[in-house]
Amino acid sequence: MNTNIKVYSNLNFVNNNDGQVKQITIYVKNGIIDEISYTPPENGVEFIDCNNAFLIPGFVDGHGHMTHLGKNQSEVDLSSCKSEEDAIDKIDEFYKQNKSLKCILGGGWNQENWETKSIPNNKKLSLKFPDIPVIMTRVDAHAVWVNKKGIELAEIDTNTIPPDGGEILIEDNQVTGILVDKAQSLIKNVIPNETIEDVKTWILEAQKICLSQGITEIHDAGINDIQYKAYLSLVKEDKLKIRVYAMANQELFEKGVDITNKNLFELRSVKLVSDGALGSRGAALIENYSDYDTNGIMILDRNKLKNLLKKAFNQNFQVCVHAIGDKANRELINAVEDVKESKSLPYDHRTRIEHAQIIKKTDLKRIFNNNIIASIQPVHCISDMYMAEDRLGSRTDDAYLWSTLLQNKIKIMGGSDFPVEDCSPLIGIHAAVNRQKTNYIPVDGWNPKEKLNIKEAVNMFTKDTAFGSFKENIKGEVLEGYMADFTLIDQNIFNLDQSKILDIKIMGTVVDGDLVYSAF
Ligand SMILES: [Zn+2]
Structure with a gap:
């Protein structure tokens, strides 16, 4: 294999510990950060001039389609x-x-x-x-x-x-x-059948949109057989330019699919859906909705979840479970504990609750005790806040708990659930920090005690997603030996007025060492 070397220079980098900004040059070898240098490249070395853009670890969308x-x-x-x-x-x-x-x-x-x-x-x-x-x-x-x-x-x-x-x-x-x-x-x-070629075209279309938003990796939340084949074909044709951490949907998982790791594409988890959504009153609640005589739909109950969890763990699959309502969240925790009791719970299972929107306070300790990750889409909160008040009444106190999750030492991670929402991680970070719509309403933020600070919010879309996909030792930070996935932005996000996050511009996206989107 030929050695592929890329040099990125004229980069601003914010030191994690003291917040100081330093000019750096990054040498990338075969997709891995080989050296971070504080001096410019020597004369004659070919480099990509990043025009003093700010370098941050590559944004990852922890839940998209x-x-x-x-x-x-x-x-x-x-x-x-x-x-x-x-x-x-x-x-x-x-x-x-x-x-x-x-x-x-x-x-x-x-x-x-x-x-x-x-x-x-x-x-x-x-x-x-x-x-x-x-x-x-x-x-x-x-x-x-x-x-x-x-x-x-x-x-x-x-x-x-x-x-x-x-x-x-x-x-x-x-x-x-x-x-x-x-x-x-x-x-x-x-509906007319989708062909693999249709799906490949759609994935490439989505790839273009995501890269332009600074996203370097997508956790594709539930792919079917055709989508799986489309990804493999794109890898073969060298057209996949964004990193993909895919979850098989239940059907593909039950049909049988092998853990796959090919260049930028990895599949080692399964997505299950245990309840519906809040808007259509399908989210499973412990007590009835405040605005309708129903408590939602439980699609996979405790027992079904338990059996699927066991099957997945036996095959070394991670399990990511869509759970929105407090009942669905509780049933999942119950199921994980059932598996634990039967002694078939691997220590490092990293089961994820996708959405984790409404959680009873009494269940928080159990989420922590069972090493369950809350995979959150902050933008859902700013889209749905007023609808959630209608559906939940006083239970909004249990909804979109972010600061509370961190106080309970629960691991969280961030995503957008695109195309349900805009895929921009900057909108996600704005939502996490301000809990305001993109027009800055309500003035102090919705249920403001649950706001995160900028560092916590950036971590959700970088470091924390690396943990959520078993990659914390190889990516999520800018370190020598780590994967060269970066996002370049035009301002220092870490000392910015928090009302200015939406003004940040994406200047470049680097995946696996390659500059795959650039605005300079
Ligand atoms: Zn989704």
Whole structure:
């Protein structure tokens, strides 16, 4: 193998201990930091001039969905819509540009942003589109809105029994077109099959977006068989330029997939989904919702979780479990303790709770005692704060606990859950530090005692994600011998006024020693 040497110079680096800024030059050999030098390169040495950008360890998004982000670029985006009518107009506009489609797909709608705030039915949607199936996914991917044509093609009627963990909404003895959680699978056959080539195109599209946001690594939260094959093919063609730590979804895991580590792609964990989301009232709560007579949907209960955890640990897989409601979080802790009692819990299992949004205070000690990691998306808090007040009432005291988690010595890590949210780690850091929307509302931040400081927030998106993926000894910091994954920014984030985080510009992204995005 040829030795690949890269030299990055004119870099500002903030010392971790004393906060002093020093000019450095970094020598990278085969993707690893070989030397950090405080003198400029000697005459004649070829180097990349970084224009005095500030160097920080590469941002990592600990929870995102690459295929969906890429695919969204070729579907209708309803995230900015302010009403049902607005959404239907947007779909119509899109369809006029894409007349060859056999099925209109899209998503991002959120009735919380609509004047009515009520979940739509498909009456108006079906009038506008009588002959082509229209399938629109809710922003949190926990419900779809389908027109009559789509419902007919899927052969769903009021007698259809929804699968476990799903719901078909019915009004006046008619299917409304809203399918919740597992019931979304009923519409699958109407959607044209995705090919590996489609998925590869989408991943590359998402890669471009993520690299431009300074992201060097993605934890892809639940990939299926096609996505797995697409990644392997991209690695083979040398087109994967962002590091990927993938979680197999339950189906791929149960079908059987080997632990994989090929260049920038690694798979050694499984993603399970134990409840739904708060917006669609699918998150499993111990007591009923404050604004509806339900306590949500438990998709995987304690027993099922226990069996899956055991199976995964036997195969040396890490387990990352989507758990939002306080009940889902508690059931997962119970399941981990059950496995512990049966003596099949490996010491260094690093089981992750993905989201960990609502947790009873009495469960915090147990999370710490069982070495469970809370994988958090701070941006969910600033998007959902007012909706959470409606859903939870006084239980907002148990919601989005970040400072409390750290005080309880629980390991945390950060992500965005893109494309549900914007993938920008700077927005995530802003959310973690200010608990304000991007327009700085509310003034003092929502439940401000849970704010983190800038260092803690940056750690969430760098060092802590390295721990969450068993890489703390090889990345997450700028040290000799560590992986050369960096993000270059235009300001010193560590001594910045915290209201200015969103003004920072990404100047460059280096993955495996290569400059894969640059704004200079
Ligand atoms: Zn997710």
